[in-house]
Amino acid sequence: xxxxxxxxxxxxxxxxxxxxxxxxxxxxxxxxxxxxxxxxxxxxxxxxxxxxxxxxxxxxxxxxxxxxxxxxxxxxxxxxxxxxxxxxxxxxxxxxxxxxxxxxxxxxxxxxxxxxxxxxxxxxxxxxxxxxxxxxxxxxxxxxxxxxxxxxxxxxxxxxxxxxxxxxxxxxxxxxxxxxxxxxxxxxxxxxxxxxxxxxxxxxxxxxxxxxxxxxxxxxxxxxxxxxxxxxxxxxxxxxxxxxxxxxxxxxxxxxxxxxxxxxxxxxxxxxxxxxxxxxxxxxxxxxxxxxxxx
Numbered sequence: 001x002x003x004x005x006x007x008x009x010x011x012x013x014x015x016x017x018x019x020x021x022x023x024x025x026x027x028x029x030x031x032x033x034x035x036x037x038x039x040x041x042x043x044x045x046x047x048x049x050x051x052x053x054x055x056x057x058x059x060x061x062x063x064x065x066x067x068x069x070x071x072x073x074x075x076x077x078x079x080x081x082x083x084x085x086x087x088x089x090x091x092x093x094x095x096x097x098x099x100x101x102x103x104x105x106x107x108x109x110x111x112x113x114x115x116x117x118x119x120x121x122x123x124x125x126x127x128x129x130x131x132x133x134x135x136x137x138x139x140x141x142x143x144x145x146x147x148x149x150x151x152x153x154x155x156x157x158x159x160x161x162x163x164x165x166x167x168x169x170x171x172x173x174x175x176x177x178x179x180x181x182x183x184x185x186x187x188x189x190x191x192x193x194x195x196x197x198x199x200x201x202x203x204x205x206x207x208x209x210x211x212x213x214x215x216x217x218x219x220x221x222x223x224x225x226x227x228x229x230x231x232x233x234x235x236x237x238x239x240x241x242x243x244x245x246x247x248x249x250x251x252x253x254x255x256x257x258x259x260x261x262x263x264x265x266x267x268x269x270x271x272x273x274x275x276x277x278x279x280x281x282x283x284x285x286x287x288x289x290x291x292x293x294x295x
Contacts, residue, residue: 008067008074009043009060015078016045016058022079023086025050034059035125037242038118038276047085054142056085100140100157109149109169110176111136113214113242115277126150127162129170131217132293133278134239138169141210174219176211180204180229183246201252202238203230205245213244214277220289227286234285236294238263239277256281256294 003011013031020026028048033041034057045058058081067077100108116123116135126149129136138149147153149169154160160168182200205213205226216222217237226235232249236259240246253259264279281294 002068003074005061005064008064011074012060012063012067012078013045015075016082019075019079019082020047023082025086026082030055035122036274037112037114037122038274040118040121047082047089049086049089054089056089058082058085102158102160105158105160105165105168106172108141109138109165109172110141110146110211111166111169111173111215111218112139112146113212113217113277115242118276122148125152127154127165129166129218132282133280134214134217136170136173136215136218138165146210170218173211173215174222176208176215178208178211178213178216178222178225179206180226180247181206201248203247203249204240205247207244212242214239214242216245217282217291223284223291224286226284233287234283237282237284237291239280239282240266241271241275242277243275245277250283256283260294 017029020029026047027050030046030048032044032046034044034046036042036059043060045060046055047058048055063077063081066072066081067074070077072080111129113134113136114122116130116133119135119137122137123135126137128138138154139146140149140153149158149165154162154165158165181204183202183204184200186204203226205216205222207213207215216226226247227233230247230249232251234250236248236250236253236256238246238248238259240263248259259281260279263281267276267279282291283294284291
């Protein structure tokens with residue numbers, strides 16, 4: 001019989017506490033409420049690590065999704081998730097907390113783009129840029145991961161004003177090697193299937209792994225490069241996810257309103273809630289340099 005979420009959460013939490021005892025590197029397990037992008041406050045189990053200033057986090061709700069689909073026992077799932085979290089942390093952490101200082105900021109700060117409506121609480125706790133319904137918040141790179149630069153983090157480690165931290169993070173972000181690829185070509189390469197090639201009508205704008213391709217909306221230089229790639233003086237932007245955007249040249253669009261319908265339908269049926277960026281469509285026109293919201 002499948003447990004309800006409440007039953008699973010209580011049993012899973014007990015199993016995590018028990019599983020953590022097998023790892024000498026784990027000094028404690030704490031139950032907390034943590035803010036997760038696009039999903040608000042979530043119940044979390046934080047693993048305190050010996051002599052490390054990072055704490056891997058396990059979310060019972062995410063574990064419940066695995067429990068329902070993977071047919072694993074609660075105890076086995078808890079043991080596996082604790083082991084994976086500890087292993088990933090010990091293998092991936094190679095920084096010292098003293099490395100976080102104003103002098104090293106230009107090498108580590110960048111901006112993460114998110115939906116503003118779904119991340120109101122996050123916006124209240126950190127410096128951020130706003131673009132219509134989108135926000136961009138500063139993060140600090142650490143090896144293969146990153147941490148949010150909240151106001152508390154900003155005061156404790158950097159001493160920057162909001163303007164200073166955003167300017168540095170934006171400058172670093174826009175140094176990203178953005179790429180623009182025809183969507184059909186990209187999907188062919190991804191699937192390694194030789195599909196019929198037609199005239200490209202949609203173009204994927206990608207970032208570099210850390211920086212999202214969607215951050216291109218903050219750079220006129222990048223928007224002009226997209227104009228060249230799509231061979232049009234104006235184009236529409238579909239915010240396909242927090243990782244990338246899709247540019248559609250104006251010549252390829254008969255009815256702009258249809259793009260909005262498609263975007264909303266895809267967001268409801270295909271895009272994971274963690275990856276949601278926006279239901280809105282934007283239009284850039286080179287002659288004016290304006291990026292506007294499609295009404």
